[in-house]
Amino acid sequence: MYRSQQPAGACSSTGTQTDSMQGQVPRLSKVNLFTLLSLWMEVFPSTKDDENKKKPQQIKKTGLVVVRNLKVIGLHCSSSELHAGQIAVIKHGSRLKDCDLYFSRKPCSTCLKMIVNAGVNRISYWPSDPEMSLQQDNSSQTSIGDARLDAKAVERLKSNSRAHVCVLLQPLACYMVQFVEETSLKCDFVQKIARMEPEFARSTFYDYRQERVKEYEALFLISSEDLHKEILRMIGLENLCEDPYFVCLRQNMKELVLILATVAASVPSYSDFGFYLSKTSDENQQGLTQEMALHCIIQARLLAYRTEDHKIGVGAVIWAERKSSSLDCDGTGSMYFIGCGYNAFPVGSEYADFPHMDDNQKDREIRKFRYIIHAEQNAITFRCQEIKPEEQSMIFVTKCPCDECVPLIKGAGIKQIYTGDIDSGKKKADISYMKFSQLRGVGRYSWQQNPHRTSPNNTTVSTAGENGDLKNKDEDDLG
Numbered sequence: 071m072y073r074s075q076q077p078a079g080a081c082s083s084t085g086t087q088t089d090s091m092q093g094q095v096p097r098l099s100k101v102n103l104f105t106l107l108s109l110w111m112e113v114f115p116s117t118k119d120d121e122n123k124k125k126p127q128q129i130k131k132t133g134l135v136v137v138r139n140l141k142v143i144g145l146h147c148s149s150s151e152l153h154a155g156q157i158a159v160i161k162h163g164s165r166l167k168d169c170d171l172y173f174s175r176k177p178c179s180t181c182l183k184m185i186v187n188a189g190v191n192r193i194s195y196w197p198s199d200p201e202m203s204l205q206q207d208n209s210s211q212t213s214i215g216d217a218r219l220d221a222k223a224v225e226r227l228k229s230n231s232r233a234h235v236c237v238l239l240q241p242l243a244c245y246m247v248q249f250v251e252e253t254s255l256k257c258d259f260v261q262k263i264a265r266m267e268p269e270f271a272r273s274t275f276y277d278y279r280q281e282r283v284k285e286y287e288a289l290f291l292i293s294s295e296d297l298h299k300e301i302l303r304m305i306g307l308e309n310l311c312e313d314p315y316f317v318c319l320r321q322n323m324k325e326l327v328l329i330l331a332t333v334a335a336s337v338p339s340y341s342d343f344g345f346y347l348s349k350t351s352d353e354n355q356q357g358l359t360q361e362m363a364l365h366c367i368i369q370a371r372l373l374a375y376r377t378e379d380h381k382i383g384v385g386a387v388i389w390a391e392r393k394s395s396s397l398d399c400d401g402t403g404s405m406y407f408i409g410c411g412y413n414a415f416p417v418g419s420e421y422a423d424f425p426h427m428d429d430n431q432k433d434r435e436i437r438k439f440r441y442i443i444h445a446e447q448n449a450i451t452f453r454c455q456e457i458k459p460e461e462q463s464m465i466f467v468t469k470c471p472c473d474e475c476v477p478l479i480k481g482a483g484i485k486q487i488y489t490g491d492i493d494s495g496k497k498k499a500d501i502s503y504m505k506f507s508q509l510r511g512v513g514r515y516s517w518q519q520n521p522h523r524t525s526p527n528n529t530t531v532s533t534a535g536e537n538g539d540l541k542n543k544d545e546d547d548l549g
């Protein structure tokens with residue numbers, strides 16, 4: 071029987087079959103989710119410091135997801151000074167023992183020796199160009215020589231290590247690519263644009279996605295098959311160079327990149343849409359940059375594809391901003407990860423334990439609402455850090471928080487909510503969304519058109535601070 075497997079951040083413990091076949095809806099396996107999150111961390115918005123160092127470098131920026139007991143306990147990326155593995159050691163120390171680490175590139179020997187030494191359980195990496203790049207085009211002969219030496223050292227560390235160092239890409243569930251495409255088009259963010267901007271069409275979404283596909287393929291895939299094989303051989307994966315394994319590997323990698331691009335396109339930086347503070351929120355709040363807000367909400371969108379609700383996946387991620395910049399060694403700058411989750415039945419429950427019906431079912435006793443744990447509830451319950459009242463903490467959630475979740479978010483001390491507000495003001499039989507627009511003391515950043523955009527005749531429609539504080543005109547609170 072299918073077993074409900076979330077904790078949070080949250081992921082299942084077993085294979086793909088039950089994972090993907092839960093209900094009729096395809097589901098991302100935990101391994102693919104962690105892999106996608108690690109790729110996504112590689113493109114975490116650069117801090118000012120990193121901005122100057124964008125030129126091609128031999129040490130590639132690398133994303134990292136740290137998982138303990140199926141919970142995400144760290145989302146990191148390399149900075150201009152430190153590699154992702156080094157950051158993991160600084161941030162988690164000996165707590166890395168028995169953790170699983172998902173890297174967006176095979177880590178270099180500098181990182182690997184330390185994380186192996188910390189006693190991690192498993193190190194999984196994306197099988198493309200490693201952290202110490204083996205792609206000749208950016209590098210001199212000497213540095214290629216060093217990169218090859220490093221690849222050998224990595225193999226030696228791997229063969230003498232207790233940790234399992236491996237490539238973990240699972241085939242996607244049937245129709246996963248189509249499912250992500252359809253649900254991305256239907257998600258609140260795309261829908262809101264479609265309602266407000268008549269010229270926004272399906273083709274606009276596909277054009278935007280295509281741009282993302284190109285961008286991410288350039289980063290995460292090696293265009294030449296021969297070069298890819300050569301690199302796989304150098305990093306000890308010669309067994310993947312023969313067909314059908316090589317073809318399958320490339321196909322699998324391409325599909326995952328396509329999923330990432332599709333999910334990224336579901337919250338497009340289109341026209342003047344973004345996350346803006348609503349009028350009735352506390353107006354002196356300092357919000358995130360649009361780039362950062364988009365990045366984090368896309369993480370939440372990825373998590374939503376682990377849902378156990380057949381009808382709708384919801385994902386939530388909590389981040390906080392550190393006050394003291396002296397601790398900013400992570401590539402995420404002052405931002406640090408607190409927790410994440412998605413909507414699912416209570417941990418350990420069996421598939422048939424609870425009803426799965428929604429408001430369309432007349433019999434209220436067999437509806438899901440009294441049983442399903444919401445994305446925000448899982449993110450708060452399984453968080454790996456405390457929410458500090460003196461620091462700016464923020465939750466990114468893919469659906470407007472309901473009346474169960476709004477007081478929970480406020481009570482947990484979270485200072486800002488980034489979300490879509492399509493459901494705001496709706497009252498249904500078992501779930502309602504009335505409290506969100508009335509919430510005070512928490513900044514509500516809703517997905518909407520920039521309220522201080524200039525109108526066609528070049529007059530400002532309203533004024534707002536750089537962070538998107540809405541001063542005069544409120545475009546959200548649809549309800």
Ligand SMILES: O=c1ccn([C@H]2C[C@H](O)[C@@H](COP(=O)(O)OP(=O)(O)OP(=O)(O)O)O2)c(=O)[nH]1
Binds near residue numbers: 382446470
């Ligand atoms: O703050 C919230 C609110 C809801 N959910 C989850 C619970 C449930 O799994 C789903 C809502 O289910 P429903 O069937 O009401 O989905 P809907 O899209 O709101 O329904 P409708 O099609 O009637 O709009 O979203 C959350 O995780 N967080």
